[in-house]
Amino acid sequence: MNRLAYLRASSLEEAKQALALPGSIALAGGTTVVDLAKLGAMKPDLLVDIGGLAGLDAVRVDAGRLHIGALARMADVSRNADVLRLAPAIAESIERAASGQIRNMATIGGNILQRTRCAYFRDASTYAACNRRTPGSGCAAIGGVTPNHAILGATDACMATYPGDLAIVLAALDATVHTDMRDVALVDLFAEAGSGRETVLADDEIITAVSVAADAGAARSSYLKLRDRQSYEFAAVSVALAVDLTGNGPQIRVAVGGVATKPWRLPSVEAVLRAGPPTRARIAEAAATAAGDARSTPDNHFKIRLLTRTLERALLTALDLS
Ligand SMILES: Cc1cc2nc3c(=O)[nH]c(=O)nc-3n(C[C@H](O)[C@H](O)[C@H](O)COP(=O)(O)OP(=O)(O)OC[C@H]3O[C@@H](n4cnc5c(N)ncnc54)[C@H](O)[C@@H]3O)c2cc1C
Structure with missing residues (x-):
């Protein structure tokens, strides 16, 4: 049995002091932390609740930006009127995540920072080699069973997929993550696969909120998630779009999930879409570039075509061409 201490922090300062201690970890809704601690994939000495x-659970609109507190519950955010009006894909992505019970417990900060579902990471008692769990120990997934693993961003050190839904939408919306120390672009929050770190955050850094511009693209945002079953399942592939039709030509921002080691923007796709009117042919051409940098195994090779086809379908739907 692992001995585990618990501290309910009553102020940010108290939380930070505790998080600076070796072996401590923040606990928000606990739906990732408790799960992984029980599995032995995380071995904290101190849970800092x-x-x-x-003041960290509010949703507000300020100076043209939608701010969502890090401790806001997923369920509350998915039903919030400002979220539904200003950035509907945020609500869509949350509604398609996990289960009602988990969404009632889980927080926005915890959702963004959830850990990979890679079986080799989670099963610490069978697989000692995992660079995410123990940096430098190797990667048991390489040469293993990998239908759910990443085709984008995979390295020789790690090919685990980022599993969350919300962060894919936040990547497409150019979200900013606010911490008690600084602001970080969502797409810059996550470290390279196998680098030995999950994120660029310091051990005692606390996410306080996330914000997106309440612009035309966010108002016309969408999230398409494909998975092995219709509910309570992680994405096999997902596509988040922010489509701004107010200018001369459409400005479309694209991010994908279920296929990459972290929330993944697709600038190559966006560039093709910017080059001219969004015809069916241009959409097909854009979608065909999505997996240009893919690196696949025999098990997850199917994701290349699945990504291309799902992206094409999401674009056709968003542009009323389907
Ligand atoms: C069965 C199951 C199915 C699921 N399906 C989906 C799904 O389909 N899609 C999906 O997106 N998710 C899914 N999830 C994941 C779930 O959404 C996350 O577990 C949840 O969002 C995590 O939020 P939490 O508040 O419980 O985080 P916690 O477990 O409390 O924390 C998660 C991580 O974030 C850190 N942390 C939390 N808050 C902060 C903060 N403010 N600042 C700094 N660090 C912080 C913690 O230290 C920890 O490392 C599923 C989970 C389960 C158990």
Whole structure:
């Protein structure tokens, strides 16, 4: 049995002091942390419960930006009127994530920072080699069973897929992550696969909120998630779009999930879409570039075609061409 201490932090300062201690970890809704601690994939000495910190659970609109507090519950955010009006894909992605019970417990900060579902990472008692769990130990997934693993961003050190839904939408919306120390672009939050770090955050850094511009693209945002079954399942592939039709030509931002080691923007696709009117042919040409940098195994090779086809379908639907 692992001995585990628990501290309910009553202020940000108290939480930070505790998080600076070796072996400590923040606990928000606990739906990832408790799961992984039980599996032995995470071995914290001290759980620092930040769930009671005041003022971090609000959703507000300020200076043209939609701000969502890090401790706001997923269920509350998915039903929030400002979220539904200003960035509907945020609500869509949350509605398609996990289960009602988990969404009632889980927070926005915790959702963004959830850990990979790679079986080799989660099963610590069978697989000692995992660079995410123990940096430098190797990667048991290489040469293993990998239908759910990443085709984008995979390296020789790690090919685990980023599993979350919300962060894919936030990547497409150019979201900013606000911490108690600084602001970071969502797409810059996550470290390279196998680098030995999950994110660029310091051990005692606390996410306080995430924000997106309440612009035309966000108002016309969408999220398409394909998975092995219709509910309670992670994405096999997902596509988040922000489509701004107010200018001369459409400005379309694209991010994908279920196929990459972290939330993945597709600038090559966006560039093809910017080059002229969004005809069916241009959409097909754009989607065909999506997997240009893909690196696949025999098990996950199917994701290349699945990504291309799903992206094409999402674009056709968003542009009323389907
Ligand atoms: C069965 C199951 C199915 C699921 N299906 C989906 C799915 O389909 N799609 C999906 O997106 N997710 C899914 N999830 C994941 C779930 O959404 C996450 O577990 C949840 O969002 C995590 O939020 P939490 O508040 O419980 O985080 P916690 O477990 O409390 O924390 C998660 C991580 O974030 C850190 N952390 C939390 N808050 C902060 C903060 N403010 N600042 C700094 N660090 C922080 C913690 O230290 C920890 O490392 C599923 C989970 C389960 C168990």
